[in-house]
Amino acid sequence: MDVATASRVLPQTKLTASNFRTLSTNNSSFLCTRSRVTKCSFKLSNGGKEVHFVSHEASRIQSCGSRSQKSDVLGVPSLSSSLKHKDSAGRIFSSVGECTYPVSFIASSEHTAEEKIGVLLLNLGGPETLNDVQPFLYNLFADPDIIRLPRLFRFLQRPLAQLISMLRAPKSKEGYASIGGGSPLRKITDEQANALKMALEAQDISANVYVAMRYWHPFTEEAVHKIKKDRITKLIVLPLYPQFSISTTGSSIRVLQSMFRNDEYLSRLPVAIIQSWYQREGYIKSMADLIENELQNFSEPQEVMVFFSAHGVPVSYVEDAGDPYRDQMEECIFLIMQELKARGIGNPHTLAYQSRVGPVQWLKPYTDEVLVELGQKGVKSLLAVPVSFVSEHIETLEEIDMEYKHLALESGISNWGRVPALNCTPSFITDLANAVVEALPSAAAMSNSSNTSSEELDDDEPMRYVIKLFFGSTLAFLLFFSPKMLLAFRNNNIL
Ligand SMILES: C=CC1=C(C)c2cc3[nH]c(cc4nc(cc5[nH]c(cc1n2)c(C)c5CCC(=O)O)C(CCC(=O)O)=C4C)c(C)c3C=C
Numbered sequence: 001m002d003v004a005t006a007s008r009v010l011p012q013t014k015l016t017a018s019n020f021r022t023l024s025t026n027n028s029s030f031l032c033t034r035s036r037v038t039k040c041s042f043k044l045s046n047g048g049k050e051v052h053f054v055s056h057e058a059s060r061i062q063s064c065g066s067r068s069q070k071s072d073v074l075g076v077p078s079l080s081s082s083l084k085h086k087d088s089a090g091r092i093f094s095s096v097g098e099c100t101y102p103v104s105f106i107a108s109s110e111h112t113a114e115e116k117i118g119v120l121l122l123n124l125g126g127p128e129t130l131n132d133v134q135p136f137l138y139n140l141f142a143d144p145d146i147i148r149l150p151r152l153f154r155f156l157q158r159p160l161a162q163l164i165s166m167l168r169a170p171k172s173k174e175g176y177a178s179i180g181g182g183s184p185l186r187k188i189t190d191e192q193a194n195a196l197k198m199a200l201e202a203q204d205i206s207a208n209v210y211v212a213m214r215y216w217h218p219f220t221e222e223a224v225h226k227i228k229k230d231r232i233t234k235l236i237v238l239p240l241y242p243q244f245s246i247s248t249t250g251s252s253i254r255v256l257q258s259m260f261r262n263d264e265y266l267s268r269l270p271v272a273i274i275q276s277w278y279q280r281e282g283y284i285k286s287m288a289d290l291i292e293n294e295l296q297n298f299s300e301p302q303e304v305m306v307f308f309s310a311h312g313v314p315v316s317y318v319e320d321a322g323d324p325y326r327d328q329m330e331e332c333i334f335l336i337m338q339e340l341k342a343r344g345i346g347n348p349h350t351l352a353y354q355s356r357v358g359p360v361q362w363l364k365p366y367t368d369e370v371l372v373e374l375g376q377k378g379v380k381s382l383l384a385v386p387v388s389f390v391s392e393h394i395e396t397l398e399e400i401d402m403e404y405k406h407l408a409l410e411s412g413i414s415n416w417g418r419v420p421a422l423n424c425t426p427s428f429i430t431d432l433a434n435a436v437v438e439a440l441p442s443a444a445a446m447s448n449s450s451n452t453s454s455e456e457l458d459d460d461e462p463m464r465y466v467i468k469l470f471f472g473s474t475l476a477f478l479l480f481f482s483p484k485m486l487l488a489f490r491n492n493n494i495l
């Protein structure tokens with residue numbers, strides 16, 4: 001895939017929900033001129049609506065086959081989630097999400113001796129002690145990309161976060177207590193950062209690797225402060241989420257953008273952001289290796305149902321806000337299964353979504369419901385594969401290993417296995433290092449453009465604003481006074 005990841009780089013991005021929606025529409029064409037362009041025209045075929053994105057120093061990387069290819073190569077990326085390409089080495093990658101944003105680049109600068117390269121790993125963060133749980137939850141629910149309130153109700157974000165975090169904390173604490181009293185995420189992410197630094201060194205690239213957590217230490221702000229202190233001259237932003245979601249990578253990028261926008265040094269710093277990398281050959285093969293190994297632990301490996309369990313997101317993210325998460329997840333599973341098939345492993349498989357929170361609809365099917373159904377259908381052996389996250393965390397160690405295992409056994413699935421998270425698997429870390437190397441030539445300064453916040457969504461159109469206002473009020477009313485919500489409050493299992 002090589003520079004394919006770089007095609008997901010999005011400095012100067014206007015990260016708005018309307019962009020997500022507009023640009024994730026299928027059957028669309030995206031037209032950019034080559035080299036430095038001033039205008040990218042995105043044309044929707046349904047309805048003929050045309051949207052123009054103007055950028056002052058625009059050039060757009062299109063997926064290309066060779067590492068030596070210059071970053072100012074422009075192309076005609078497709079938005080179709082089903083499109084797949086082969087690179088010069090015949091490896092398959094897809095164009096999913098390439099045009100999720102209007103993207104602009106300054107032409108590449110060569111890697112020079114004086115350069116101080118930084119790699120910023122984005123992650124979610126987790127409470128390190130039980131006392132951290134409630135403030136961690138507050139940070140999470142105070143994020144407008146996690147609880148997406150209509151603009152008119154934004155003033156409720158923090159009080160709501162306070163309320164929900166307090167109600168959720170006892171249940172969360174139980175979970176964290178059962179996995180040793182805190183999240184292992186910081187330790188594992190630090191190990192991944194060190195391993196990545198070494199993997200880059202093995203390619204003669206000296207880089208500082210920083211960890212930026214969204215909801216707990218070390219916070220994004222702390223990492224950015226270090227980057228400034230170290231006078232980094234080129235930065236690659238690498239989310240530790242293979243698939244893009246508004247709620248994860250999108251949220252962290254929004255924070256970065258608001259920090260970079262108003263800082264003289266940061267706004268000039270050449271940056272490349274790798275949006276998603278679920279389709280990278282190295283990642284797909286590493287996942288297939290883990291599955292292949294784990295299947296060997298079953299007495300009849302070919303009988304085992306391979307059960308992919310991904311973290312869910314509310315349906316509205318995908319269907320209203322255009323989050324590419326579900327499409328990317330489905331394609332990711334397709335690629336892993338294709339890789340297994342190529343190795344002669346043709347097990348049945350299924351995908352379900354776990355960890356739903358609160359009274360809204362989440363992506364379906366739900367993991368717990370599917371496990372029960374599979375048990376009823378007579379499935380006897382099942383291998384759970386956590387797929388949306390690359391480190392062990394509460395949802396693998398507690399939710400899958402304890403809750404779902406228990407449910408599966410109760411439902412008649414007698415042979416249970418679980419694929420470990422990738423953590424520091426060497427082939428995976430090497431692939432991350434390759435992704436960084438491939439993105440280096442495309443680093444470009446972030447724009448000073450003023451409007452990058454997802455809070456400034458699509459309220460600029462009066463009609464849309466009125467509609468949002470109406471549905472927002474209805475939603476808030478339903479949310480606060482629905483029997484389900486009241487029941488949830490009463491049972492203390494809210495969110
Ligand atoms: C790709 C991964 C993840 C997506 C998408 C995601 C969306 C999402 N999550 C919540 C609510 C919670 N998430 C919590 C913890 C948590 N979530 C992820 C990953 C994704 N979340 C991770 C890696 C973790 C940290 C785990 C750790 O080890 O600490 C929690 C807290 C834990 C709990 O109480 O269950 C909540 C709550 C929402 C609402 C959401 C999308 C809108």
Ligand SMILES: [Fe+2]
Pocket residue numbers: 311355
């Ligand atoms: Fe989560």
